Amino acid sequence: MLTGWGAGSFGFMRSLALIGPLTVPQIARMRPTSRQRMQRLADELAAEGLVEFVDNPRHRKSKLARLTSKGEARYRELSVRLLAIASAMGQPI
Secondary structure, eight states: OGGGSOHHHHHHHHHHHHHOSBOHHHHHHHTTSOHHHHHHHHHHHHHTTSEEEEEETTEEEEEEEEEOHHHHHHHHHHHHHHHHHHHHHTSOO
């Protein structure tokens, strides 16, 4: 549910959906937040089965985060809901 999440979760998932697998430090550099905050968020999303960590061919220790199929479905669902909200807000009263 969108209200149980902050914008950080959606933004994290959006980065992965648009760019593909990224390391947590890469995501943190894109956002006005700390790497530690992004790591906690990545771990929470992984615990929900929305993100998984895979080997990074460029760095032995820094894993890549990527959306799972469940994460992709959740991201699409949230995107549709947000677009509907944005469309409704643009309508004259």
